[in-house]
Amino acid sequence: MINIAILGTGKIIPEAIGAIQTSGKFNVANIWARKHSRDKAAALAEKFNVKNFTTDLDDILSDSAIDFVYVGLINTVHHEYAKKFLAAGKNVIVEKPFTVDAAQAQELIDLALKKRLYLFEAVTTLHQPNFFAIRNALKQIGDVKLVQCNYSQYSSRYDAYKRGEVAPAFDPKLFGGALADINIYNLNFVVGLFGLPKKVSYAANVGFNGVDTSGVATLEYENFLAQCVGAKDSASPCFLSVQGDGGYIYSTSPPNELNSFDLSVRGAEVQTVALNKFPHRMIHEFVDFGEIFERDDYSAVERGLKTSLDVMTVVDACKKNGNVAVA
DSSP, X not given: OEEEEEEOOSTHHHHHHHHHHHHTSEEEEEEEOOXXXXXXXXXXXHHTTOSEEESOTHHHHTOTTOXXXXXXXXXXXXXXXXXXXXXXXXXXXXXXXXXXXXXXXXXXXXXXXXXXXXXXXXXXXXXXXXXXXXXXXXXXXOSEEEEEEEEEOOOTTHHHHHTTOXXXXXXXXXXXXXXXXXXXXXXXXXXXXXXXXXXXXXXXXXXXXXXXXXXXXXXXXXXXXXXXXXXXXXXXXXXXXXXXXXXEEEEOSOTTTXXXXXXXXXXXXXXXXXXXXXXXXXXXXXXXXXXXXXXXXXXXXXXXXXHHHHHHHHHHHHHHHTTOOOO
16 A cells, blocks of 8 residues: 555544544554644654654655655645655645645646656645536536535634634634635635636625634626535534526535535436545545545646646735735
8 A cells, every 4th residue: 555654643634544544545554743742742642543653853854765745734735744744755645724825836737847746735626526426417407607605614613712712623823714725615616617717806804813713705707607605603604505597406414524415407406416425524535635646647637736726826815905914
């Protein structure tokens, strides 16, 4: 199997390791943590039967047996660590969001392409079989007129935020906020299907430290509008909707899971499509990454990186137009 090292011990890491191991494509060979998180790394290694853990980054940088590195650290250091390992000749998987802006994204992409290294962004939405099915179904609903996405989930850290306690998820200096954390899935859904819009605007509810606690991104395309709602300060039913003049596609699933969708074509019965094979949302992406690497499909890498760059370009436009604090 493909040997992978894990960087980080945060909330996403146990889920990521479980998904990586379940994918059947990767062997988790090492877990790296900062010195103050050594005990967390040790506990993760024991829980998931990983032979090695370390607080010395050179242990992974210099290990020729390591094929991939998964960067599961805070948003603002994705670029730094991905660049470090790409420069050392390692393939890299970066947890979403890819970087903090398009300039950082472009630098990583240029480095990966120059060295022909595999660089992926771990956005679950884009690797679900249901996403591919939606892309294929677009031609059945005629000309697209409206796209709506709502991913609103009351954050477990929002009560503390209201008391003045700022976790990284609500710290603009660490690229926290609704746009980067939760609305990024909506943006990937829309941009992954339709590419770059011609115009972007963003309106946000802004907290005491300038972070966007919720917001609405509007993406204007040549012949239709897309609206992406993301909230960490309130909750509502999640949904994805693509309306065409010949029918619609509708899902009540959060965009990071995309468990199923309805396809309605005028004059025909509504079809429910549910093609995802795994119960956990992260498994499909690691299966996808492993298969792309195994078949040496570098064109798939390039397509994925274009979407990552396009999404960060949209995020830049949102930050510029939305009066949102940034690092």
